[in-house]
Amino acid sequence: MGMRKVAVIGAGMTKFVRRAQETAKELTWEATHMALQSCELTLDDIEAVCLGTAPDSFDGIHMNGEYLSDGAGAWDKPYMRSYVGGGTGVFVPIQGWYHIASGLFDVVLVVAEEKMSSYYPHGQAAFLTIFDHTTERPLKPNLLWIFAMEMNRYMTTYGISKEDIARVSVLHKRNAANHPAALLGDSEITVEDVLNSEVLAWPVQRLDVSPVSDGAVALVLAAEHVAKRLTDKPVWIEGVGWHLDTAHWTNRDLAYPRYVEYAARMAYDMAGIKEPRKEINIAEPYDPFDYKALHHLEGLQLAERGQAPQLYIDGTAEKDGDMPVCPSGGLLGVGNPIAAAGLMKIAELFWQLRGEAGARQVPGQPRRGLAQAWGDLMQVGTVVIMGR
Amino acid sequence: MSERVAIIGVGWSGFRPVTPEVSYKELIYEAGVRAYSDAGVDPRKDVETFVTVAEDFHEGTSIFDEYTPDQLGAALKPMHTICGDGLHGLGTAYMLIRTGQFEVVALEGHSKASNILTLPEVTAYAQDPVINRPLRFNTDFIAGMEMNRFLYESGTSFEQCATVVTKNRRNALYNPSAPYGANLTLEEVLNGPDLAWPLGFHEKARHADGAVVMVLASEERARFLSETPIWILGVGWCNGSFSLESREWGGLPYIENAARMAYRQLGITNPRGVVDFAEVDDIYAYKELQSLEALGLFSPGEAGPLTEEGYTAIDGELPVNVSGGSLGMGNLLDANGLARTLEVVLQLRGEAGPRQLEDVEIGLVQSWRGVPTTSGAVAILSN
Numbered sequence: 001m002g003m004r005k006v007a008v009i010g011a012g013m014t015k016f017v018r019r020a021q022e023t024a025k026e027l028t029w030e031a032t033h034m035a036l037q038s039c040e041l042t043l044d045d046i047e048a049v050c051l052g053t054a055p056d057s058f059d060g061i062h063m064n065g066e067y068l069s070d071g072a073g074a075w076d077k078p079y080m081r082s083y084v085g086g087g088t089g090v091f092v093p094i095q096g097w098y099h100i101a102s103g104l105f106d107v108v109l110v111v112a113e114e115k116m117s118s119y120y121p122h123g124q125a126a127f128l129t130i131f132d133h134t135t136e137r138p139l140k141p142n143l144l145w146i147f148a149m150e151m152n153r154y155m156t157t158y159g160i161s162k163e164d165i166a167r168v169s170v171l172h173k174r175n176a177a178n179h180p181a182a183l184l185g186d187s188e189i190t191v192e193d194v195l196n197s198e199v200l201a202w203p204v205q206r207l208d209v210s211p212v213s214d215g216a217v218a219l220v221l222a223a224e225h226v227a228k229r230l231t232d233k234p235v236w237i238e239g240v241g242w243h244l245d246t247a248h249w250t251n252r253d254l255a256y257p258r259y260v261e262y263a264a265r266m267a268y269d270m271a272g273i274k275e276p277r278k279e280i281n282i283a284e285p286y287d288p289f290d291y292k293a294l295h296h297l298e299g300l301q302l303a304e305r306g307q308a309p310q311l312y313i314d315g316t317a318e319k320d321g322d323m324p325v326c327p328s329g330g331l332l333g334v335g336n337p338i339a340a341a342g343l344m345k346i347a348e349l350f351w352q353l354r355g356e357a358g359a360r361q362v363p364g365q366p367r368r369g370l371a372q373a374w375g376d377l378m379q380v381g382t383v384v385i386m387g388r
Numbered sequence: 389m390s391e392r393v394a395i396i397g398v399g400w401s402g403f404r405p406v407t408p409e410v411s412y413k414e415l416i417y418e419a420g421v422r423a424y425s426d427a428g429v430d431p432r433k434d435v436e437t438f439v440t441v442a443e444d445f446h447e448g449t450s451i452f453d454e455y456t457p458d459q460l461g462a463a464l465k466p467m468h469t470i471c472g473d474g475l476h477g478l479g480t481a482y483m484l485i486r487t488g489q490f491e492v493v494a495l496e497g498h499s500k501a502s503n504i505l506t507l508p509e510v511t512a513y514a515q516d517p518v519i520n521r522p523l524r525f526n527t528d529f530i531a532g533m534e535m536n537r538f539l540y541e542s543g544t545s546f547e548q549c550a551t552v553v554t555k556n557r558r559n560a561l562y563n564p565s566a567p568y569g570a571n572l573t574l575e576e577v578l579n580g581p582d583l584a585w586p587l588g589f590h591e592k593a594r595h596a597d598g599a600v601v602m603v604l605a606s607e608e609r610a611r612f613l614s615e616t617p618i619w620i621l622g623v624g625w626c627n628g629s630f631s632l633e634s635r636e637w638g639g640l641p642y643i644e645n646a647a648r649m650a651y652r653q654l655g656i657t658n659p660r661g662v663v664d665f666a667e668v669d670d671i672y673a674y675k676e677l678q679s680l681e682a683l684g685l686f687s688p689g690e691a692g693p694l695t696e697e698g699y700t701a702i703d704g705e706l707p708v709n710v711s712g713g714s715l716g717m718g719n720l721l722d723a724n725g726l727a728r729t730l731e732v733v734l735q736l737r738g739e740a741g742p743r744q745l746e747d748v749e750i751g752l753v754q755s756w757r758g759v760p761t762t763s764g765a766v767a768i769l770s771n
Binding site: 003004023054055056057059060061062063064065066067069070074075076077078079080081082083084085086091095097098099101102103104126127129130132133241242243244245246247248258259262263266270375376377379380 | 391443444445448449450451453454455456457458462463464465466467468469470471472476479480482483484486487488489510511513514516517518624625626627628629630631641642645646649757760761763
């Protein structure tokens with residue numbers, strides 16, 4: 001007996017904004033409502049709900065998944081919240097996939113939400129509590145320092161310049177100018193703008209980083225026999241992969257994300273992909289920082305080690321290039337409400353592969369796309385491959 | 389796709405009121421080593437994916453899933469966390485195997501409740517921050533309200549609720565892993581201090597530390613690896629209304645739904661006569677009675693009188709919480725469902741020692757995530 005095929009049949013997302021007036025629950029409701037409307041279903045058609053949201057400390061709500069349950073449409077339904085830190089956004093569709101592939105459900109709602117503005121004055125302080133309480137927290141680490149170390153390591157190992165990395169931010173923010181839900185789209189931005197922006201923790205500068213934001217995204221997933229009845233254009237989940245590395249991140253090779261490689265290989269195997277660089281038409285690597293997109297493209301085997309900047313130099317990564325990267329605008333352009341940002345990438349692939357991405361539509365009727373997220377202590381990779 | 393899924397290994401450490409000499413990682417490591425050795429698997433080679441259940445605020449660490457892999461041998465392996473009860477984790481492991489992508493899955497849940505200095509305050513942080521939190525409801529007060537409504541609707545008496553306490557804590561005397569075994573009289577329970585009237589002090593499970601790890605496998609692997617696979621016949625889970633204002637207080641519709649989902653997988657509509665024994669939620673004594681009725685094991689209003697008659701005692705028609713339940717083994721936070729499942733596995737294998745039930749074939753497990761949630765799960769296991 002073969003594996004049950006699972007399709008995405010509907011998607012919705014709220015605007016990504018700095019300080020949403022809506023509560024977290026209202027944001028969840030809004031995205032869920034839009035996703036259901038996009039495929040003309042109602043909550044009565046939904047058999048189970050999967051939710052993703054990052055640390056409870058942002059909202060200051062214990063068991064935040066329970067609090068969000070009715071907003072996500074889970075009243076009187078089987079409901080679970082999955083969690084892999086920053087990788088959660090691309091993990092929730094995997095959770096939706098196994099709900100359906102297991103044969104227990106036919107139609108599942110997948111919802112991701114993040115409200116980072118509740119944390120006053122800035123969500124960054126919540127991140128102090130992600131570090132080991134004995135060995136690291138007393139040092140009062142800050143996420144920006146940690147990323148500065150990793151970025152530095154990546155640049156030093158391969159001789160990559162700040163200009164090479166700034167190109168990522170420029171392309172993604174320009175792409176986002178065409179995204180109606182984007183927070184930081186900018187069609188005029190230049191490499192100089194990025195290089196001249198405020199230094200946060202060298203070599204990280206303000207425009208190297210994605211913004212803290214609020215937002216929610218939802219998808220409707222269906223089993224093959226239901227998907228074919230409900231839509232002419234199902235987008236199939238062809239491969240999924242995830243890997244979680246040790247918590248001892250200080251022992252890790254910071255120049256290369258092996259956990260992303262392993263997650264990607266798992267997904268490629270399942271999708272039957274032998275040559276990813278030829279078979280992936282659109283890539284949505286996780287880009288909370290501009291260097292991270294490059295780092296992840298290498299882990300995903302879409303570029304040789306240290307060679308990812310080349311994709312941005314020779315035009316491969318552009319919207320009309322051979323393998324457009326983050327046509328959505330990515331986290332750098334659309335915004336980074338953590339779990340919602342990951343799921344936004346899946347929604348983007350859904351719209352792109354259906355030819356419904358409007359001004360962001362990549363030419364040439366792409367057949368297959370890959371989305372990836374990353375999280376925890378430079379530790380987890382989550383990958384989904386979708387195809388027409 | 390493997391239709392059938394079995395539990396082929398169990399391991400646990402604890403359960404004790406305090407464990408100052410070990411960290412949560414050491415508790416999990418001990419439980420993991422026991423489970424892997426019980427199942428005869430090497431986590432680095434044989435286990436393909438790992439699932440844990442945890443909540444950030446219980447751990448005092450944000451993004452707690454960061455700290456889950458090492459002590460389970462799961463570093464650089466597919467692993468994820470479910471913010472749910474252990475039974476939600478069991479449902480997840482069950483689904484993962486049924487996709488056909490995985491043959492062997494490890495599942496972990498733990499409690500280090502003794503590390504939490506402000507547990508009542510932490511639990512209160514689960515209430516709606518806009519509508520409920522300003523009212524400063526104490527968690528036990530919400531349980532007291534629910535108990536009052538349940539007693540009113542079902543006609544259950546204080547004595548019947550207290551019988552759950554005396555029964556479960558006496559059962560715990562026969563369970564070496566249960567820290568709260570005691571020979572209490574009905575009077576002692578009834579005359580104890582109030583917690584949130586009508587809820588009494590002795591009717592709330594005290595917390596404990598411990599960890600449970602289980603290894604699950606597809607039918608093919610289970611038959612190869614294990615001589616005593618315990619089959620998962622059905623799993624169900626459901627959420628009700630999160631809002632305190634719009635939920636039902638007397639019954640547990642979410643447990644009814646979760647049970648219905650599990651029963652459908654067995655092809656039964658009525659569990660009575662099918663289930664030989666049950667391990668159900670009793671983090672408050674009245675919950676055992678309310679849950680047994682929601683599960684359809686008893687009719688509304690029947691659980692109290694039958695408990696009083698000894699129907700659910702260790703030598704009764706339908707033994708319930710022979711392990712001692714949460715009242716006897718301690719409230720293990722996110723691991724409660726796994727502790728209940730552990731007992732069902734041991735009973736079905738015939739490894740329950742002095743509390744072993746005779747001729748049992750089908751056991752039911754049910755759990756609840758605690759106040760203020762309406763989140764519960766059910767599983768049915770067979771040998």
